[in-house]
Structures are given as C-alpha cells and as structure tokens.
Amino acid sequence: MESVVLYPIPARGHLISAVELAKLILTQNPSLIINIVLTNPPIKLGPTAPFVAAVSSAIPSIKFHHLPTVPIDPDSYPSHRAILFDHYRLVNPHFRQVLRSLSGDFTLRCLVIDFFCFPALHIASELNIPTYYFFTSGASCLALFLHLPTIYENTTQSFKDLENTFVDLSFMPPVPLSHMPESTLVRGTPECLHIINCAVHLKKSAGIIVNTFESLEPKAVKALSNGNCILDHRIPPVYCIGPLTITTNQSTRDSTTMECLTWLDMQPSRSVVFVCFGSMGLLSKQQLRELGLGLERSYYRFLWVVRNPPSDTQSKDPIAQPDPDLNLLLPDGFLDRTRDRGLVVKSWAPQVAVLSHDSVGGFVTHCGWNSVLESICAVVPMIGWPLYAEQKINKVLLMKELEVALPMNESDGGGSVSSAEVEKRVRELMDESEKRKSLRKRVMEKRDEAMAALSHQNGSSRVALAKLVESWYNI
Ligand code: UDP
Numbered sequence: 001m002e003s004v005v006l007y008p009i010p011a012r013g014h015l016i017s018a019v020e021l022a023k024l025i026l027t028q029n030p031s032l033i034i035n036i037v038l039t040n041p042p043i044k045l046g047p048t049a050p051f052v053a054a055v056s057s058a059i060p061s062i063k064f065h066h067l068p069t070v071p072i073d074p075d076s077y078p079s080h081r082a083i084l085f086d087h088y089r090l091v092n093p094h095f096r097q098v099l100r101s102l103s104g105d106f107t108l109r110c111l112v113i114d115f116f117c118f119p120a121l122h123i124a125s126e127l128n129i130p131t132y133y134f135f136t137s138g139a140s141c142l143a144l145f146l147h148l149p150t151i152y153e154n155t156t157q158s159f160k161d162l163e164n165t166f167v168d169l170s171f172m173p174p175v176p177l178s179h180m181p182e183s184t185l186v187r188g189t190p191e192c193l194h195i196i197n198c199a200v201h202l203k204k205s206a207g208i209i210v211n212t213f214e215s216l217e218p219k220a221v222k223a224l225s226n227g228n229c230i231l232d233h234r235i236p237p238v239y240c241i242g243p244l245t246i247t248t249n250q251s252t253r254d255s256t257t258m259e260c261l262t263w264l265d266m267q268p269s270r271s272v273v274f275v276c277f278g279s280m281g282l283l284s285k286q287q288l289r290e291l292g293l294g295l296e297r298s299y300y301r302f303l304w305v306v307r308n309p310p311s312d313t314q315s316k317d318p319i320a321q322p323d324p325d326l327n328l329l330l331p332d333g334f335l336d337r338t339r340d341r342g343l344v345v346k347s348w349a350p351q352v353a354v355l356s357h358d359s360v361g362g363f364v365t366h367c368g369w370n371s372v373l374e375s376i377c378a379v380v381p382m383i384g385w386p387l388y389a390e391q392k393i394n395k396v397l398l399m400k401e402l403e404v405a406l407p408m409n410e411s412d413g414g415g416s417v418s419s420a421e422v423e424k425r426v427r428e429l430m431d432e433s434e435k436r437k438s439l440r441k442r443v444m445e446k447r448d449e450a451m452a453a454l455s456h457q458n459g460s461s462r463v464a465l466a467k468l469v470e471s472w473y474n475i
Contacts, residue, residue: 003033003106004472005099007113007120008134009084010038012046012279013370014114017136017211019055020244021112022062028469032109034062035102037095040069041087043080046279065102067094078191081183085194089119096123103127109472112209118201130206130472137369138212139240140172140220140397141390146235148184148199151177160185171219173400179392203235207471211242211369213453214460216376216402216446239468241461243373243450246352257350260303261357263343267301270361273426274354274380275304278368281387282310282321285329287416292330294422300430301341303360305349306330323347355380362429364408367391367398376404376446381439383408383425385417404443406435 004025008018015038022034038048052064070090077083099120102108111124111131124131135142144167151167159177166174183191202208214221224238264272275295277283283291288306295302308324323346326335335344351371354360355378365371367386372394375382382405384395398405408425411418428435453461 001033001106002031002109003035003102004109005102005111005129006034006036006134007095007111007117008036008038009088009114009116010041010045010048012048013368014136015046015048015051016246017244017370018112018114018134019051019062020246021134021209021211021241023059024241024244024465025469026059026061028465030061032061033106035065035106036062037065037067037098039067039087039091039095041084042069042072042074043083065098067091067098070094078189079183082191084116085191088117092119092123095120096126099123099127099129103129110206115198115202118198121201121204132207132209132468133202133205134209134211135202136211137390138220138372138394138397139210139217139224139238140401141369141393142202142208142210142238143169143172143220143224144175144180144393145199146202148180149196152184152187152196156187158185158187169223171223172217173396175393175396179396181389205236207237207239207468208235209239209241209468211244211373212240213242213450214240214464215449215453216243217397219401237467237471239464241465241468243377243454243461245370245374245377256345256348257353260343260345260349260354264303264354264357264359267359269358271430272301272303272359273298273362273364273430274349274351274360275302275364276349276351276354276371277305277307277366277385277387278371281366281368282307284416285309288329289331290417290419291422292334293419294417295342295426296331296334296338297419297423298426298430299341300426301359302338302426303343303345303349303354305347306344307347321347352378362426364426365405367394367405369394372398373450376443377450379440379444379447381405381429381436381443383429387415402442402446404439404446406439 006018006022008014025032025034055062056064072087072090074083108129111129112134113120113131114134121131159180163176163178165177167177168174184195186192221240306324308321326344352374355374360380363375363380364383364385367384368391382398384398384405385408386392386395399407406425406429408417409421410416411421453459
C-alpha cells in the first residue's frame with residue numbers, strides 16, 4: 001500500500017491545514033493512506049485531541065501517530081518558539097523510528113513537513129524519502145523567507161534596528177526589515193539562526209506546497225515559478241494548492257458556538273465587526289481597555305473574543321491560560337453599556353462559522369494566514385492588527401497589494417493602539433462609504449477567484465495539486 005506522511009506542528013492553524021491538505025490529496029488519489037505524525041510539545045499549542053478523534057473516525061484513510069514525549073525544561077528557553085524549535089530536534093530519534101516502521105508497512109511516496117519540523121529533513125533523506133514542505137502562509141511570505149539568508153548575510157545589524165531598511169522585492173510591496181518574524185529580529189540568537197537555517201533547508205526539499213492560490217498573489221507566484229529561480233537562488237517546484245480552510249464537520253455545537261450564532265441571528269445583515277486575534281494573540285490589560293473603548297465609541301455592533309493578557313509563564317505557553325475575568329479586564333461598566341450591541345466571548349469563538357454569518361460585515365484580525373483566507377472566503381473586509389510571526393508582512397500584502405484591509409496603526413513604536421484609532425478604523429470599515437464598497441468588491445473578486453482556483457477543472461489550485469501528486473511518481 002502507498003502512503004504519504006505528513007508532519008505538522010500540533011498548533012490549530014497548522015494541524016487543520018494539514019488535515020485539509022490530506023483530504024485534498026485523497027481527492028486526487030483515494031487509494032493513498034495519509035499518515036499524520038504528531039508530537040507532544042511541552043507547550044500547549046491547542047486542544048488537538050477532540051479534533052484528531054473526529055478526523056480519525058470520519059476519514060479512515062487518515063491515520064494519526066503520536067511520538068513519545070521528550071523531556072525538556074521550558075525554563076531554560078527564552079520563548080515558546082525556542083522551545084518548539086529545540087523540541088523538533090530532540091524528538092528526531094522517535095521520528096526516525098516511526099518513519100522506519102511506516103516504511104516497512106507502506107511504500108512511502110513522500111514526507112510533507114511543517115516549516116518548524118526541518119530537523120526531519122535529514123532523517124527522510126537517510127531513508128531515501130523525498131521531502132516536501134507545507135508552507136502554511138502565503139507565496140509572498142515564502143519568497144521573502146527564501147531570500148532571508150541573503151538579507152542576513154548582507155548586514156551585520158539586527159533586523160530590529162533596521163526599521164528604515166526595506167526588503168524591496170520587485171513582486172511585492174516593500175517591507176521593513178523590522179517587520180520580519182520576531183524570532184529573526186535579534187541577530188545571532190539561536191532562534192534567529194534556526195529560522196535562517198530553516199530558510200536554507202527549504203531550498204533543499206523536493207518541493208514546497210503553499211496554502212495560497214495563484215490569482216491571490218500572482219506576482220509572487222510567478223516569481224517563485226520563474227525557472228525555479230528567485231533572486232539567484234535555485235528553488236524547488238512550488239505548488240499553490242489553496243485556499244485550504246476548515247471543512248471539517250462543525251455540527252457539534254458547543255455552548256459558545258450556539259451563543260455566538262444565536263446572537264448573530266438577531267443582528268442586521270453585515271452590521272457586526274468581529275474582533276479576534278488568532279489562537280495565540282494576547283493583548284495587555286491596557287490595550288484591552290483601549291480596544292474596548294474604541295469599539296464602544298464607534299457605535300458599531302461587535303463580537304469580540306477576549307483572552308487574558310500575557311504573563312511571564314503565558315509567554316512561554318500562550319494557549320494554556322485560564323478564561324479571563326471580563327469585569328476585571330474591560331473598562332468599568334463596559335459590558336452593561338454595550339449589552340445591546342456587543343457580545344464578548346471568552347478565549348475562543350467558532351471563527352469560520354462567525355465569519356460566514358450574514359450579520360458579520362468586518363473583521364479586526366491579527367493577519368494570521370488562515371484568518372486571512374477564511375475572511376476572504378467569507379467575503380469579509382478586514383482591519384489588520386498584526387501581533388506576531390509573519391503577520392506584519394501579511395498586513396502589508398493585505399493593504400498594499402490586495403487592497404482588502406485597512407491598517408490599525410500604532411500610536412507609538414511599542415505596538416500600542418489608541419481607542420481613538422480603533423474607533424476611527426472601525427467606522428471607516430463599517431460605514432457605508434465608497435471605501436467600504438471598494439474593499440468589499442476586492443474581497444469578493446478574490447473569493448470568486450479562490451472558488452475558481454479550487455472548483456474549475458482547470459482551476460490553478462487543482463492543476464497544481466495534480467502536478468504535486470504526479471511528482472511523487474516521477475522522482
Ligand atoms: N480560531 C478560531 N477561533 C478563535 C481563534 C482562532 O476558530 O477564537 C481559528 C481560526 O479560524 C484559524 C486559526 O484558529 O483557523 C488561527 O489560524 P491563523 O493562521 O489565523 O493564526 P494563528 O493562530 O496561527 O496565529
């Protein structure tokens with residue numbers, strides 16, 4: 001029997017995308033078995049067990065394998081990212097065992113790894129299994145990452161000190177170096193070197209699968225496929241097979257889902273702004289108050305997902321935190337004053353269902369790539385408020401290239417946003433103005449193009465998927 005092995009990190013956005021990728025591969029070749037290998041990092045990246053159980057019982061061709069826990073002392077690392085990077089190095093012997101055992105049971109056509117799991121690359125090459133990357137952000141961001149080692153070599157300074165130096169690739173809007181993911185900002189740290197190393201290793205894979213579609217980022221996709229050479233770097237074939245967004249049966253409705261959807265049912269069409277910062281976005285107490293005041297003063301309806309502010313331990317484990325005490329965190333009397341037009345939910349909302357609801361007309365987002373694709377697929381224009389990872393790069397793309405989002409600007413260099421800015425931007429997004437019409441028109445065009453890429457026989461994402469699967473048989 002033939003199999004493809006996927007090795008995602010067990011963070012919600014990454015795992016869901018990996019399962020969606022698995023389903024897509026099965027549409028192309030239903031006889032394959034997709035083996036998904038998961039580790040148990042010392043930091044919680046999301047509640048994966050119920051999701052894994054649901055997928056296992058619904059799709060027998062997808063099988064999960066859990067690697068044993070490896071001991072690691074989180075206190076000896078500066079951040080959750082550093083822990084995660086080292087975790088994938090330490091767990092490698094177990095990964096080798098599982099891959100060996102799977103290659104005894106199946107003909108392994110390829111291994112598809114997450115960006116974070118690059119230590120697995122040499123295990124696969126030891127066992128002669130071609131390795132592909134699954135890049136869970138967009139093509140423009142991929143191009144930038146591929147170029148990162150060159151940028152690093154060409155300066156002696158830390159990226160954080162280069163806010164006036166722009167990466168100017170001809171196929172995307174210029175991005176300041178200080179917008180690079182936080183792991184890369186301080187030169188020479190283990191985290192920074194790890195990311196640079198990841199970028200170097202991307203080029204050594206058999207191919208890179210990207211969760212985007214050609215017409216979303218045509219210039220970047222063209223640059224990535226132009227003779228497989230970008231800015232003098234040879235790169236492997238790139239397959240843009242997206243947008244992959246959640247299709248898993250969401251019929252199990254928990255109480256939060258019911259609460260959100262029932263509340264949305266009572267609101268007028270496109271009247272609600274949804275405010276949510278991904279699976280790990282945390283705001284300080286002061287920032288939560290400013291955001292609350294801005295929402296209140298905008299007079300628009302809102303559905304807001306509130307999480308506890310970061311604390312020292314939470315910065316190492318951003319997901320494992322208790323539900324917030326809203327009365328302590330939000331401005332005095334806020335919940336009473338906004339009762340008629342706002343719903344605040346604690347920690348988590350069913351984002352895809354919310355965005356797809358007819359009452360939602362705008363999205364204040366941290367610009368995580370899954371959130372961006374989900375918003376486009378639901379035809380909801382955005383306000384970009386990036387917080388971590390590659391989100392600042394995504395924000396530039398959303399505003400300057402795609403023109404589907406407005407910015408949420410900081411009032412200082414430290415990332416704080418004032419209530420006045422929140423009020424102004426929410427109004428700008430939600431007021432029936434030419435600006436709103438043009439944002440909606442752009443999002444709708446992109447949604448239509450996404451559907452065409454996925455559903456037409458010759459849609460670019462379907463063609464890319466067919467080429468990808470074919471490549472496994474021609475290596
Ligand atoms: N999500 C959700 N409810 C929340 C927060 C996030 O359903 O309250 C989902 C969201 O729909 C998306 C994923 O979690 O699928 C977040 O992925 P993204 O790439 O946007 O951001 P990340 O969490 O990886 O930073």
